[in-house]
Amino acid sequence: MRNGRDMTMVPLPATIIGRKELSADTTLYRLTLESSEKDRFDFNPGQFVQLSVPSGGEVPLSLAGPPLLHYSFELCVRRVGHVTDMLHHLLPPNRVGVRGPFGNGFPLSEWTGRNILLIAGGLGIAPLRSLLYALLMRRGEFGEITLMYGAREPSAILFKEELAELSGRRDMHLFLTVDFATEQSPGGLACNTGLLPTLLRGVNFSTTGTVAAVCGPPALYRCLLEELQGFGITAEHIYLSLERRMKCGVGLCCHCAVGDLFCCSDGPVFRYSQLKGISGAI
Amino acid sequence: MNSVLEISPLTRVEGHGCINVLFAGTKVEKVSLSLYESPRFFEALLKGKSYSEVPEIICRICSLCSTVHRICSLLAIEKALDLRVSEQARLYRELILYGGHIQSHALHLFCLVLPDCFDVAGLSGLADKAPQELKRWLQIKAAGNLIQETVGGRTIHPVTLIPGGMGKPVNREGLLKLKESLQRVLPETRQAYELFRSFLPNGDKLATPRYVSVRPEGAAPFLGDSLTMGNGETIPVDSYKNLLREQMAGTGNAKTILVKDEPATVGALARLNLGMPLTPMAATAFEESRMLLTNADIRANNLAQAVELILAVERSLEIVDILLKADFTREEPAGIVPKKSRGSAAVEAPRGVLIHSYSFDGRGICRGADIVTPTVINQAAMERDLLALATHMEGADDEELTDALERLVRAYDPCISCAVHVLRI
Amino acid sequence: MKKPIIAIAGLTACSGCQLTLLNCEEELPEIAQRFIIDYFPLGLTERLITGPIDVAIVEGAVSTPSDLEILMKLRNSCRCLVALGTCALWGGIAAMKNQESRKDLAGTVYGSAADELKTFNPQPLHRFVKIDFAITGCPPEKGELLATLAALLRGTFPVFPRYPVCSECRSRENLCLLIERNEMCLGPLIQAGCNARCPAVGIRCEGCRGPVTEANVAAEMELFLKKGFPRDEIVSRMQRFYPEWNYEQRS
Amino acid sequence: MTRNLLKHDSIADFLEILATFGELHGPVLTDVGVSAFRPLGPGIDLLLDYSRTLVPPKKYLLPPRDTVLFFATDEGYRQPAAAVPETILVGLHPCDLQGIAYLDKVFMRDRIDPLYRARRTALTLIGLSCEPDEYCFCGDLSATETHGCDLFMRRSPCEFHLRSNTPKGKAILDRLTPILAEGEPLPADSRTCDMAAAIQQASVRGETFEKSALWDEFAGRCLSCGACSLCCPTCYCFDIREYGALDGETTMRLREWDNCLFKDHGEVAGGFNFRKSRQERFHYRYQHKYLGFGPTRGIVSCVGCGRCRVVCPVGIDLLELFKESEDEKRP
């Protein structure tokens, strides 16, 4: 309960303070809760919020920026339907509503000392970007950090400038791939062509004591998980972030169950070992 | 030099129609009214359908008159199949019929005609010029719709009325709500009548109409089993074809009808002139305006409709009271045994005489249907009056003429959707 | 807020959908204030479609060259086109016998004069132009029409539920006419939104809102047949508002 | 000896006294012949020997369609402030009491839903014993007369034995004393039901009947009409929709009953569906009813009221799964 309002049930007013188009259909928003609530917004990478666009409705969106970003937070949204469409018509300083953060997020503290492999497909980069910045903020605690990011085509690569910067860093490895190469250049970035599993097989990264965090569309999981285990990363150490239909975000509406787990409250981040026996989970 | 003034589409009337005025120099040569509504072949659609489907399909002929089409078809079917409905069903039908008249007259008067009186193009103009009044008048319309919704289950294409009876009766609460809303708008209907009295058009008189209506029986003004022309001549509904002679119109998709080789006029003005029974307030209004209404041309029809608004609200109140006292519970509709048969019925629709006539085979499947709508009956008179008016106005500019001719059409309150589905199979 | 410019037109229909708008007595004055109504022959003396129009709301099916002309004119001058009502969305009552020859139908009604009629099988709007949104119903529900207008003020369309009439019928605690009275109620196959109007007054659903997305047509057919209804009667009833059922569909 | 006997002919007085505690609701036969919970009042007969209502009493806690939030540009989102009237629900069968007890677990234990809580707090429950018919299978699943209700009425041939379970119930009982007679408390009902037992065992085993041919058979017949879950006392899946008003400023957010057997229950943007086939959706329903999700994991939420079997137009009955497996066990 904050300021007399219950943020798990009633969206708090938030203001759009920044907006940046990342691709034809995807935009990064920076939001801030209104003054009295500002300092209260802390989260784990992998958690999500329920964002309300008045008279449109509410959608779950991953927190895409580093935690504790000066009283604000970032969301990376793809325009796919009713609510996201209305959101794309909003500009600073329009107001929206926010509930959350919800879900578990990635268990960073359990990863101390390990090599970390992040694999993002498409929009899956949103939560993993948050995770990556959190890892880099505590860089000393982890071993090798590798990000593999695949997009459909060069124009669909999100966060190009940031990636360019990251590629210059010595304390992490970055590999990019696109499904189809087109004329367009990926903005000066070194980029492979082919699906993510191909990339995985083609580059070097540490596989011992490694945890993998994967986020992308269901099709990605289906082809990637066996590969990862082939590299000796056990199901126990593969973390996936799942998407499901969600209406409440807090385990009430019952749309998001995966087996007997709720994606919203038991997840959205699961160890692969949790999901293995569940049909339809992936 | 010949020239043509085309008024297309006719606006603020139901359905699609247009007027063409043909000039030879400045002289009006000819005026044609065509109703070019897309034909939906209702009579053909009904062929092969069970009697139980007929009312549900046929009410879709027209939204403004869906209730009265439904009732007329029920009456024709029940006549064919020798069905008697209970007092309860009879009362509910009568009540919803008034609901239909109220909403249709109110729509026509307040949404389609009134902009003319206030010299605006339409509703938005009215909302600007007379916002408070508009709200009050729309309340009258809402009261009519409340009857439709409460009794019929829906404001347009009501659903409760079926051959042999009806679905669930309205509960006490619903009836009381109806009563309250009707009582609230009754004084408003009187005001509306005064408003339309003040807008009566002047100018050269057009032909005095030859009126036809359903001959009222008992206290119910819009129902009866025969047609009358006022000169004492009546014929039973079953032989309506002896009175109404059809001919295919030159243009457009509707047929026209002549009565004894002359155009006939049906509708509110006809009903008032042919002695329809009136309720107290309506009778007073009619008395006050007797001169304006009995010795008039069709342009007095809108005032007649306003008188009928009073009538329909008053009579509805009477029936609601009867229903409240009777406290009916749900009854099963009369059992139906289909048989080879034929039946015709007539009802006064808001725009005038409406006739449905069906024949069924032994399984109750519709083998033939004929529907005569008031707009079709009125069409010949409408053309006659349009020509007369245009001729009176020779020399007027196009805009003025357009305006006057459209107003004349609106006085008839045509319903073009209904009009184009006429002819026997 | 910028006032949206709208046009409202009727093609082959009974005007019921347009009347539904005029039946919003409470809201009409507000609508007249919040929208610029540019073209609306039923309610406005304005004969020309001039454009540009934000939203054109079209009632009725297309069955004549002049219908098509109006439709094309509107499509070309508007940003969004809304199909209003069952006729515009599914073909509706006039299309129920589309599988029969149009010529024969015309002949039945107009005799030899039929040849002069320029008309073809009534078709839903989407056969000719792209539609951006649809409000179903014969006639449509006031509430859905108003919700759509309200959404248009905000530059969007509303989201309506996609379950069948039965869902609303059960939550209203009606007597199930299909189970309890063995009537041919089409509720399970029909798009909800009417709050089960007909069953609520004891009349089986006649299907005026057209098919629900997820309809087990085959199983419903089997059920009706098991209850003893002849197949031709079932088909005749089902086609009243929508002639193109896929009787094999199960999901 | 306590005063706890209510003679059948004192029912009218009983109801009159109850009505002083709040709005009185109970099962009645509606004008169309459906058993339903409705307000009671003069001239409305309370059903005392009904089998089950069509819609369970969950509608008092989670109405079929409910406005959960308002939005106005100047004040943001807020919950409706309307006060919930004190309501006395009389005549609830043990299965329905059990159903409410389950919903309480969902909406008032781990996550508190303020609207639910407000309504629940204003609700007084008065249970009533019943005789099972051929559709019921509650058995010991709901030998819970004592749980969840404030006052319970056990019927015997010429009287009801009343027992209060909560302070609220006690207060009502005290007020009733003048019209009660003295009697012995009845021993607890010890009805058992094989089906209920079979369900419990299957649930404990974590049974999923993965191999059963019935799933396909169900899926082929199901009309997706939604009746089974709308009428289930423990189905509570909901959907949320939001509609702006014509004023261009205000908005309402609605919560509405949803159904896991509907295709779009598992559909996400772009049309991807996590439960595309009806078979998968039946499995989902089974999982929720008999095995549980998240915080209700391991709790059988079916209370054996039999509604889903009664209201299905094509006679689908999930119990056939359990029967089938029982049959298999028999030689």
Ligand SMILES: Cc1cc2nc3c(=O)[nH]c(=O)nc-3n(C[C@H](O)[C@H](O)[C@H](O)COP(=O)(O)OP(=O)(O)OC[C@H]3O[C@@H](n4cnc5c(N)ncnc54)[C@H](O)[C@@H]3O)c2cc1C
């Ligand atoms: C935990 C989580 C994190 C997410 N993070 C992001 C993110 O960072 N960026 C991003 O762009 N998208 C993200 N999504 C997906 C995003 O929620 C959907 O794209 C969004 O809900 C689409 O809504 P819409 O109204 O625009 O689309 P529509 O196509 O109009 O709506 C899709 C339909 O699916 C329903 N729906 C309900 N829940 C979901 C859901 N979870 N996903 C999709 N549809 C849903 C809607 O109510 C509607 O019925 C995430 C989803 C989840 C579950």
Ligand code: SF4
């Ligand atoms: S009456 Fe019709 S709509 Fe209602 S539940 Fe039964 S089948 Fe469905």
Ligand code: SF4
């Ligand atoms: S119940 Fe059926 S026929 Fe009646 S309004 Fe609803 S969809 Fe139309």
Ligand code: SF4
């Ligand atoms: S699953 Fe069926 S029997 Fe069990 S509680 Fe729900 S409706 Fe009753």
